[in-house]
Amino acid sequence: MNLKIYQVDAFASKVFGGNPAAVVPLSSWLEDKCLQQIAMENNLSETAFYVREGKHFTLRWFTPTVEVDLCGHATLAAAHVLFQHEGFQGDEIEFMSPRSGPLHVRKKNDVLQLDFPADDFSEVVLVESLHMGFQPKPIAAFKGKTDYLLLFENESQIQNLKFDIPSIAKVKARGIIVTAPGNEVDFVSRFFGPQVGVDEDPVTGSAHTTLTPFWSEKLGKNALTAIQMSPRKGELTCELAGKRVLISGKAVTYLIGEIFI
Known part of the structure; x- marks a missing residue:
């Protein structure tokens, strides 16, 4: 059996930036x-698989170790593949995630806009763990559906953050x-997920479903501007639209x- 595979740098305007994702049409x-073995072999933070079912595409995402509930950059990558390489006609793709429900991606010139559900979060005690x-x-802690959010004082702390992956993996x-106010954008962030096989994710669209309502x-x-300050760096614009987030x-x-x- 032979399968086509694409590798796309998402949240980037040129290669070697943003967050690389693999996309495998089925x-x-x-x-x-x-599916898990393919994702493990690819060894990227996420591999997206999709199957066309009527008017929508059922979409799933795998890290090298687990299937995840939601992935923004790999959804962006899947939409890019459909628009640019797989002959999709129109300006809006409807994805259906078995774990996160309907997800839409709209094409506006060379920009893709994710339409995702906004996360619910609440402040929690900043315990040592x-x-x-x-x-x-950090100065405060919050808990969303799947992630913790730690608030820091300024962009420099996020840029120069010292971190210990084994300790993070215990959470x-x-x-x-991790997030703070930005110097030239509204906020900056980084994302660490050793629990799902991704020590630091270069650009995490799904994290912005928490970051957008928070900020x-x-x-x-x-309407907000954002930079994820990983070594590869990603630039995003975000908008809170009721109970949805446009990324x-x-x-x-x-x-x-x-x-x-």
Whole structure:
């Protein structure tokens, strides 16, 4: 069996930036074990698989070790593949996630806009187990559906953050978002997910379903600019639209290949 595979740099305007994701179009679903093995072999933070079912595309995401509930950059990458390489006609793609429900991606010139559900979060006690993996210490902690969010004082702390992956991996969550006000954008962030096989994710669209309502409430506005300050760096624009979050960015194809199974 031969399968087509794409590798796309999401939330980037040129290759070697943003967050790389693999995208594998399927005519029908393979066994979960095989999907996981492909993701492990790819060894990227996420591999997206999709199957067309009527008017929508059922979409799933796998890290090298587990299937995840939601992935923004790999959804952006899948939409890019459909628009640029797989002949999709129209300006809006409807994805359906078995774990997160309907997800839409709209094309506006060379920008793709994700339409995702906004996360619910609440402040929690900043216990030692949450902050022991980071230096300096954050000033507050919050808990969303799958991640913790740690608030820091300024962009410099996020940029120069010292972190200990084994300590972070002990926290029972998908991962930990660290964030602070930005100097030239509304907010900056980084994302650590060793719990799901991704020590630091370069650009995490799904984390912005938490970050957007958080900073919207804090700054008193719905339209926000953001940078995820990983070594690869990603630029995003975000908007809170009721109970949805609109996350926009660009994508570029790095590789087109074939898998032999």
